[in-house]
Amino acid sequence: MFVGNAVTVMQEKEISQAVIGRLPRYLRYLGDLKEKNIERISSQELSSLMNVTASQIRQDFNNFGGFGQQGYGYNVEYLYDEISKILGLDHNHNFVIIGAGNLGKALGNYLNFERRGFIFKGMFDMNPALIGQMVRDVQIKPMEELEVFLRENTIDIAVLTIPKTGAVGLVDTLVDNGIKAIWNFAHVDLDVPEGVQVENVHLSDSLMKLSYNISRYNDSKEQ
Amino acid sequence: MFVGNAVTVMQEKEISQAVIGRLPRYLRYLGDLKEKNIERISSQELSSLMNVTASQIRQDFNNFGGFGQQGYGYNVEYLYDEISKILGLDHNHNFVIIGAGNLGKALGNYLNFERRGFIFKGMFDMNPALIGQMVRDVQIKPMEELEVFLRENTIDIAVLTIPKTGAVGLVDTLVDNGIKAIWNFAHVDLDVPEGVQVENVHLSDSLMKLSYNISRYNDSKEQ
DNA sequence: GATACTTTGTCAAGAAATTATCAAATTTAT
């Protein structure tokens, strides 16, 4: 009797976040190529297009298996589809936005997310003045209804566009009601249980980096 | 006779962007400590607070010179001020927002940038329906007035919240009229001359990373 | 004021990421 292999977990090599972070950019360039009806591309061509080394491109793609062919290069459409799958864009993700301020509304109105399978399902806010307003085809609901809504709908992602004070206390509610991932625009680090994903967008951090690079360049000029 | 040293330009060690990227987070924690009137902190304490190694903290700070003292640790306020200076937050940066859509308005209304010395000076859009509207104390102007405005005011930063097609063609105008840095929300890579800083905020890339991490975790669970 | 304790700054080691190199596979040209 053969046992043992049945439960063998394929120890997949962990892909570094550095690699993952580059995939969306590859996808963007491949999408552009597809629109231009370009059928194939070599790592060398893509390299000069994207300003990264050809070696890195091949290395990155090879983390997921051989997508290319010697002497030919990569088939644009095939590669595009494979990267889409890797990024989980081959199936839909429902999301709710919590915080119906300017930023929340901006994200709710952003149609391109839908094209990638991110479906805007609900929006919540504490402010009574906002309740009932429409953002696209979604009506803003009071925060009290969030829990029930999450239980009655299959929502993967919560987008947090509320001040940091509110954000921290909300995590438990979200996680307890099935949220798998948080796209966090609040300027605070969230503490989530193992298995819940957090992606931070700290806009002011980004602006500070820009500020540093301005100063650095000016200082180096002065010398 | 000793010559040579006179013209020796202090070859400052280039600080890696990895380090710079961590500075805003340090600043945030130090700000919180300051608010709690905590006077001093050791790398060890900060380490457990921020979930990074104490060694990395000391290494990071030491890139800029010794901010601490053996046996004592770091003075919170002093360290806060020094990091602020490094990030160029000790003087103001004026910015304009180009693109008065939802995202542009959201950023224009975000008051916290002002606290850090980023001053909202102007807003421009192509859409005639938006011209004249107020965003805080700034009136939306037509794109035709952008060039003159940039010449007549000292603006460091242009915030691009327009679709990518418009963004690429705008770079030359911005750079020719004194813009030193672009905070780019358009989903495209901008080609700028040496010395002009670009910080990209590619929201859909960020969302895709989140999507990958959701899939990855679910897949690993299934096995 | 002497001693024990704390904690930095620095240097070395280790790990991770990037780049270079090249054999093997395939395509293109003759």
Added chain:
DNA sequence: ATAAATTTGATAATTTCTTGACAAAGTATC
């Protein structure tokens, strides 16, 4: 069909980033 050119995937070399270790310098205690 054969030879020349192209290009991947894999491995090795290099570089960068992170972590560990510890002497030196300070603080706190008795």
